[in-house]
Amino acid sequence: MDLGFAGAAAVVVGGGRGMGLATAQCLADDGARVAVVGRSKDVLDAAAADLASRGSPDAVAIVADTRDAAQIEQVFTEVGDRWRGELNVLVNTVGPGAAGTFEELTDAQWQEAFDAGLMGMVRCIRAALPLLRKADWARIVNFSAHSTQRQSTRLPAYTAAKAAVNSVSKNLSLLLAKDEILVNVVSPGSISSEALLGWAQSVGVDGTDPYRLMAAIDEHFGHPAHLPRAGLPGEIGPVAAFLASRRNSYMTGANINVDGGSDFT
Template sequence: MDLGLAGAAVVVAGGGRGMGRAAARCFADDGARVAVLARTRRDLDETVDDLGRRGSPDPVGHQVDVRDDAQVAEVFADLRSRWGEVNVLVNAVGPDVRGTVEDLTDDQWRVAFEDGVLGIVHCVRAALPLLRKAGWARIVNFSASSTQRQTVSLAAYTAAKSMVTSLSKNLSLQLAADEIMVNVVSPGSVASDSLIAWARSVGVDTADPYALMSAITEHFGHPAHLPRAGLPEEIGPVVAFLASRRNSYMTGANINVDGGSDFT
């Protein structure tokens, strides 16, 4: 299926690794121009080289902390000069804060909200003039299925992700008149960097998605209908569709990509 992404101008915040990088690869495979925002220069360089090999005609990496509004504004000013417009903004940024409500410090709560919510606000605010200038535009934000099925050690993470879901719904209403569609992807137990790090700490073979799901079921009681964990490259195509011109009438939706669950 032609998603109509050839030549599109795409920004992926948090695209230096994991599910964000997987999404960026899908855009590059379809011939989109892709800008990746990340904090780590090594991740950026590796990703941009990969996107170029995959066919992105103008891949670019910006080392930026999206919690810093001035840095984000500078990035989008550069993209305005480079491309003039933006068709797609993907926000794959998120906090890596673990702990229960009683264990987390105020500083950890602030980090969770700044990483997981305020960074997205900065990117959306800076991108909107360029999205409105384009002939068509989409926003896709990453939430998490854990907002619907809680884990006590992820109190701040799930609170931040819940805010992302609510924010996205509000944006979908606000931007409907501009026909800018805003949707959410909520991955389940996907082999992200943080999940792999946890699995290693408990002695799980991280190369085996079936062993990974068994460990998740044992430790957290959160099995999926499918007997294995997901992979980042299984999230990317969902994001690419939601961000494409083929998605012509879906907005304000929260799409669970979780291997099957008992919630909608």
């Protein structure tokens, strides 16, 4: 399906690996110019090379820390200078957070969860809005998590930050409707991301087997998906890409679960 990305300009924050990279690849496959933003230059350079090989014109890697407002402002200044002052797509995928029970987490860990998981997104959207408003069409896609609907006692800070992502995204969908900038959220379930694979290794599980990974999630957290396996980053990318595309012309303020099946709506 032609998603209408030919010639479009897109920024994927956290686009160097995992679900962010999978999303960036979908945009590149459809002809978008894609900038991937993150903290690791080597990872981003490899991602940009991959996107260029897929046909993304002028794919670029930009190193920046979303916790630093000045760096984020510079990212979008560079994007504006590079791509005629317009931006069609902003995808925010970052949002790490320390695991631990409510009693175990420190103030610093709570602050980090909100600074990286919420305020990083806020800074990126704020800096990108002038470019998005200049474009003929524009979309914002923010990544949340299914833990906002199915709580884990080991992830209270991460989940609280993601719940705030949902709230801010809904508010922005209302604010930006007059500009016809569509704002939507993707809520992945148990996806074999780098973080989840690291957790699996820490408990002695072969996370590269998605069936064993889901069995471990069931054992340790008690909330498996209906499907008997964990998801793959490549199964998230196409959903995010549709929400970011011109094909999505009337969906805004939505939160889309991609979780292998769940008991919540």
